[in-house]
Amino acid sequence: VSIIKMRKVRSTQILPLRKTLKGEVEIVCVKNNIAQKALEKLDIPGIKEISVDLKEQVIFIFTNMSPFKLNVLLGKNKVMMGARTGDIASIDIVVPAKNTGIAPGPMLTEFKDAGIPTKIDQGTIWIAKDTTPAKKGDIINEKLASLLGKLDIKPVEAGISLYSAVEHGLKYTAEEMIVDVEKTRNTFAQFHQEAVSLSIEVGYITADNISQILSKASQSARSVSIESGFMTSETKEQILQKADAQAKAIVAQSKDYTPA
Incomplete structure (x- = not known):
């Protein structure tokens, strides 16, 4: 059960909301004194907790949906x-050049x-x-508000957010139900990437990291093979190149060597 305070909500916002969430939520507008009596008779854990919020006109929303998900959906249905x-003004208000018909x-x-x-x-204003x-x-x-209304320009983005809600006996406030979807995602x-990096570092194989671990192991084996001079079909060329470079370095140093 969730409630919305009508203080900043216009009645014209409710109808499209009913249509958008039809079948998922039940929106009920009722006088507070009637709602108060109804809440007292309901045997739902935590339901009486929201009775303290009935200090001004509210709307009740009944749903099986999580209040967090519901609040996100309400945020997406702004008009x-x-x-x-x-x-x-929610936007830059642009009045286009046109015949107003006035x-x-x-x-x-x-x-x-x-x-x-x-x-x-x-005979008209352009x-x-x-x-x-x-x-x-x-x-x-x-x-300006009056003029924009006559020109049918709507510059205010209006949304609805939950004031409070009760789920499984727990009451949530408006602040607790705010979910920053992008930040959470x-x-x-980030946590997933850090977990994958850690699992690769310690060699803990999962479906997500097996290719990276095998690649790392292959690279480590190649490095050890080259460093130790243990030839394989994959490291032979690098080992010979390393040996050749070392031999040339010794030759270069020996030219300047004078026996004591």
């Missing part, structure tokens, strides 16, 4: 929403206040050129 006063009038002032150049043509009235991270004021990849 672009229309801006409201005080929202932070008749001249008070709207011209709204475009001017937003710094968007316009012209009148064929945006003269592509304009960026706000950058990613900017706070959207009331006038990279960490496991």
Whole structure:
């Protein structure tokens, strides 16, 4: 059982979420006092733990899915929403040059206040050129939010995350359910590589490292053979080259040798 607080969630986000996760989760909206009474009657380990979170309007999500997996899925199902006063732009807001279809009038002032150049043509307001009235991270004021709504531009990425959840009698907070998938994947990849390297170093054979261990053993045997002068079909050439080089070095040194 998981809950989502509605404080920063819009009702328009819930419907597409129901469709996306249909068959996997059950989303229930209910008044807190009713939910409180229902929780008191449920004989599920840990379920009463989340009753303390019913201090404002919430949504219940019932599922057999792990809350960690559910939170990741919710994070992937973000949508672009229309801006409201005080929202932070999730992207650079670009208003493209086009015919708005809006008749001249008070709207011209709204475009001017937003710094968007316009012209009148064929009885409607045209945006003269592509304009960026706000950058990613900017706070959207009331006038710009209203104008973007009329132009059907949605600059705010909205997602839903779990506030708390109960699984197998354990309660998890929002912070505990945050999973950085990419970081976790990279960490496991690093651990795997370190384990493979260690197993190769100690000669512990597994399906993942057998080719590397055999290659290392072959190289070590070759080096010992060359160093000791023990000839094989694979090391004969290197041993002869080494012996030739040593002989030439001795000859070169003997030229300068004067017996006492």
